[in-house]
Amino acid sequence: MAKNKNEAVSNSFAQINRVKPLTNALLSALFILIALGTVLPVLLVVMISISTSESLAYRGFSYFPMSFTFTAYASLFRTGSQLVDSYIITIASTAVSTVLSLLVMSSLAFVLAQQRFPGKKFYSIMLLITMLFSGGMVPAYIINVNVLHLYDTFFILVLPGLVNAFNVIVLRTFINGTVPIEMFDAAAIDGANEFRVYWSIVLPLSKAGLATIALFVLVGKWNDWFTGMLYIDNPKLVPVQTMLTRIQQKIDFIKNNSDMASTPDGQRMLMSMPTEQTRMAILVLSTLPIIFAYPFFQRYFIQGLTIGSVKG
Amino acid sequence: MSTTRTYAVRRKRSVPERIALHIRKYWRLHLLALPAVILLLLFNYAPMFGVMLAFQDFTVDGGFFGSKFVGFKNFEFMFETNDAWRITRNTVLYNIAFIGVNVSLSVLLAILFNELYIRKLAKTLQTLIIMPNFLSLAVVAIIAYGFLKGGPDGLINQLMKATGGQQRDWYLYKPIWPFLLVFINAWRGVGYGSIVYVASISGISQEYYEAAVLDGASKVQQARYVTLPHLKKIIVIMLILNIGSLLRGDFGLFYNVTQNNGRLYEVTDVIDTYIFRALKTNPNTGMSAAASFYQSMAGLVLVIAANLLVRKIDEESSLF
Secondary structure (H helix, E strand, O other): OHHHHHHHHHHHHHHHOOOOHHHHHHHHHHHHHHHHHHHHHHHHHHHHHOEOHHHHHHHOOOOOOOOEOOHHHHHHHHOOHHHHHHHHHHHHHHHHHHHHHHHHHHHHHHHHOOOOOOOHHHHHHHHHHHHHOOOOHHHHHHHHHHHOOOOOOHHHHHOOOOOOHHHHHHHHHHHHHHOOHHHHHHHHHOOOOHHHHHHHHHHHHOHHHHHHHHHHHHHHHHOOOHHHHHHOOOHHHOOHHHHHHHHHHHHHHHHHOHHHHHOHHHHHHHHHOOOHHHHHHHHHHHHHHHHHHHHHHHHHHHHHHHHHOOOO | OHHHHHHHHHHOOOHHHHHHHHHHHHHHHHHHHHHHHHHHHHHHHHHHHHHHHHHEEOOOOOHHHHOEEOOOHHHHHHHHOOHHHHHHHHHHHHHHHHHHHHHHHHHHHHHHHOOOOOHHHHHHHHHHHHHHHHOOHHHHHHHHHHHHOOOOOOHHHHHHHHHOOOOOOHHHOHHHHHHHHHHHHHHHHHHHHHHHHHHHHHOOOHHHHHHHHHOOOOHHHHHHHHHHHHHHHHHHHHHHHHHOOOOOOOHHHHHHHOOOOHHHHHHHOOHHHHHHHHHHHOOOHHHHHHHHHHHHHHHHHHHHHHHHHHHHHOHHHOOO
């Protein structure tokens, strides 16, 4: 009863302490403006992708093209084996990375969550060092290319970065918070070994934490254009985001070297480049899955950021 | 007496015996950690030893151990030209601007957001405002191009034409870029950054506000004297944690969005883009490794310093 009364009091306080309706309206208007500021730039790209060439010639980039066409999309799907290849590679590498990353990180997190394991400290320090110091891009490149021979392979798109120290710590904190230590003991008495405990108790109980981390990994991998830029030449293995970057760069390169643009060779290269609409269409197609999926997963992101701010 | 004896017996166990016992008891846990350990060794630890490259005249045939040792020669090039100063200045100044602008706007946004009382509208708006964070920089670069393209096409030039302003090829116009990059970075990051503060604000006990209202505090005064002091600790920690990455430039922002335009390097070249060019465009392994080494060492010093600072303020939040 007393609790209910308290709640009622604080609820009515929240009502009293509200901003005035006018202020609320102004604030809402401000936020709507900001939201438009985030959405409209993306919409511009969508509009360019469905503008006709005539419209681009007369009006330039515009939210209100004179006429619409979907030829850019049609041509991508008709002749676009490159786009299809890239899509397959992106989906495959993202899926494999996410699953492997979750398995590897959660098993290490499980080990670090053992309070009485004497090796815990060793593994913790090993993980911590990777947060403090990195060899940097160049040594990593030499190792990956000359020692591990991962240049132009599917593995380079998957393996590096599977273990992220920060994510492991978040997972460990999550496991310690959701699985009581008595449960480990009880399982041990029942004769379950650590594999069983990890697989049948810890993983199912940590679903929410795993979902959060899965989304971080998934979005990161889907948007990763850099690994492809650095390590992939084979067109069959180029991820969508890398493909997008490369097309843009080739055009910039020719345009920035104006003497080259005027040579017959440069002209021919410019002519063979995808049109503005095609590039924008590729952008839309490469971003669509993330944009549509993310509102559904937003809850997990917010949860994850909040877990992350609690240090383990 | 008897306890001493068992103690003595235990101490007599030899090292190999103790190892065998440990393995028998814990091999499963070690095995569970193994995949992660292998990955860390290959992709995190091996490159750490690769920093030797910075002191070698690296050849593929010679490899890590056969290449000639040349001391600090690789560093000379960087410090002889203006490059080291230019890329360090750009990286540090941009990061300071990014941190300052993004943290203050995120906090402001979070405070205002908590006042919206039509929750459904608020949720939808939040979803939209966070959205840019999920766009890759490859995508952001092309969106920016839609606005900045020179000639009559770009949206900014159309606006300039309509208002009688100066039309330009913005990719060649240096003075605008520092502001543009700070703006684009804020566009991407502020909504996402505010999530942490929104969560912290909703964790503040209502009683503080009740007391403030009894004392006749206005909304602005409540924000000034209740909300901000409560956020102070997390703001300080966020600021300090960012110090550790002061020398890491956001590669995509400085490479993609600027279209890697050589004419803008003076104001857009950061350590990461410099290393990338030294590695891919005109390969010079020693030189790029030297720049990479310089970045890692300075970064390490900054992380440790930042962590010491965090420990002073709030031990719980420190990294180690």
